[in-house]
Amino acid sequence: MKKRWKAASIRVLLAFVLVVSMLEISLTSASAKNDEPTVLAKAAIVIDADSGKILYEKNANKALGIASMSKMMTEFILLDKIKAGEISWDDKYNVSKYAYKISHDTALSNVALREDGVYTVRELYEAMAIYSANAATIALTEVMAGSEKKFLPLMNKKAKELGLKKYTFYNATGLSNSQLQGMHPKGTPKKGENKMPAKEVAKLSYELLKEHPEVLETASILKKTFAKGTKDAIPMENWNYMLKGGKYEYEGVDGLKTGSTDYAGQCFAATAKQGDLRVITIVMDAKEKNGDSTYKARFDATKVLLDYAFDNFEQQTILAKNATFSEQKTIEVKNGKEKTVKIQATEPIKMVVNKNNIKAIKTELVLTYPSISAPVKKGAVVGYVKVTGDKYGYINPTELKSNVVTTTSASERGWLSKGFTGLGDFFENVWNKVF
Structure with missing residues (x-):
């Protein structure tokens, strides 16, 4: 009975060593494949x-x-x-x-x-x-x-x-x-x-x-x-x-x-x-x-x-067409009947990337101004998206971009409404200064 148990234990141990060795080889190969080449x-x-x-x-x-x-x-x-x-x-x-x-x-x-x-x-x-x-x-x-x-x-x-x-x-x-x-x-x-x-x-x-x-x-x-x-x-x-x-x-x-x-x-x-x-x-x-x-x-x-x-x-899509942004879905509208309008990117951004290191490539939303004045038309350009994290860049000076536009419109408020808002702002400033 002891001999059988001992033999079984040895088989389990050998199997474990084999699996670990294969995993080690696999990880080593993947790491080598990921590393930049050594060129003589x-x-x-x-x-x-x-x-x-x-x-x-x-x-x-x-x-x-x-x-x-x-x-x-x-x-x-x-x-x-x-x-x-x-x-x-x-x-x-x-x-x-x-x-x-x-x-x-x-x-x-x-x-x-x-x-x-x-x-x-x-x-x-x-x-x-x-x-x-x-x-x-x-x-x-x-x-x-x-x-x-x-x-x-x-x-x-x-x-x-x-x-x-x-x-x-x-x-x-x-x-x-x-x-x-x-x-x-x-x-x-x-x-x-x-x-x-x-x-x-x-x-x-x-x-x-x-x-x-x-x-x-x-x-x-x-x-x-x-x-x-x-x-x-x-x-x-x-x-x-x-x-x-x-x-x-x-x-x-x-x-x-x-x-x-x-x-x-x-x-x-x-x-x-x-x-x-x-x-x-x-x-x-x-x-x-x-x-x-x-x-x-x-x-x-x-x-x-x-x-x-x-x-x-391989070529991958870094930014999808008509992409929206979780960190900022809208932009503020000044003097508009609507306080905000929605925004999105226009064109997709595609580039050749290291498929094993795709997480290094990021996109960054850049707005021209923090807000936009009414009236606002649908499709107005308010900024762009750029790619960051690219190690080497391009043989020609290139910056991958996609314009960011409004997807809804906002009409301008009437003069009376703007007047009341301006008056309210005035008294608010006075209050803040006095108190």
Whole structure:
């Protein structure tokens, strides 16, 4: 009997230990999932591609080398000109000595251009967007502005239009000027490198996708042949190995631009969509755990950011349409037949939030004045609702608001009624002063 009791007790104890262990593991996993990610990069940021809501950032305001992520600005300006009809995809380009020499530098990402070759804008654009071809990028600047030197003011002008502030552009490719065989744009330093903070690279990516979503049609191409059907045909493989079919494939990744130089390290501006959520991630100078700078490091760092975004964030309604407020359902009316009128918000407020930390997000009612004078019309704006508790804010200056309006009207009292009220107020003041 004692043996049976002892065995039963051991089974109960083991079951209890197992349950506690599973609970501990579950709580640990949930906690880890909730925690902000550890990103092995000098700077990083992830934003909602629809609203520009910042979901996470690390050292995102310091200007660092951006390498070939610079080409997104060249793409932006080209697509602007295509859209405006200033340039056609079928326009032809005759190879310059500068573009020819750079195209045959095997130490750089390139498609070799023939000295007497003629290429279309579309061919050069695809080489730039898919294969990060540097000479093709230089060629496009010559198509758009006559020379890379004359193209730099267009880059600076566009950056200013986008609201960027801490950018430095010395060339269109993102290479170090020292790699341009002494042909770098005149007036720029011999070892100049393009710089920008991660937050501004994210803003550039965000605006590019907003204005030219078709950029993803090319950015998502894993493999293509340059000058197909000619003896100069060159296979191009996208440096973005997270694309579908790539070595580090990640669900939903369809852009945008990789980059690396000795100065900038391993960089990557990525975008991915899963369900209704599309995000943009930026990593700059990504490293392995042992400190090595490798191609894989930028994809590992990007995966950490994407996992964090898709595991933890979703769009939620923070304030319902026509919401009322438990703390204040009405506003006082001066000189009205009605002493108060009811109020409510007009539009709903929706935002991408960390679904595990939704309680941190609050709404605050802000009334323009504590009361309103009669007559009051239904629908009169008396204030607004704002969101508080948002840690990072938005890539563009944004304050989520919903106007607060009256839902009933109040007519003005007649002069006699107002006179009696004024007289009563007078005697009340006298009484208070005397006694």
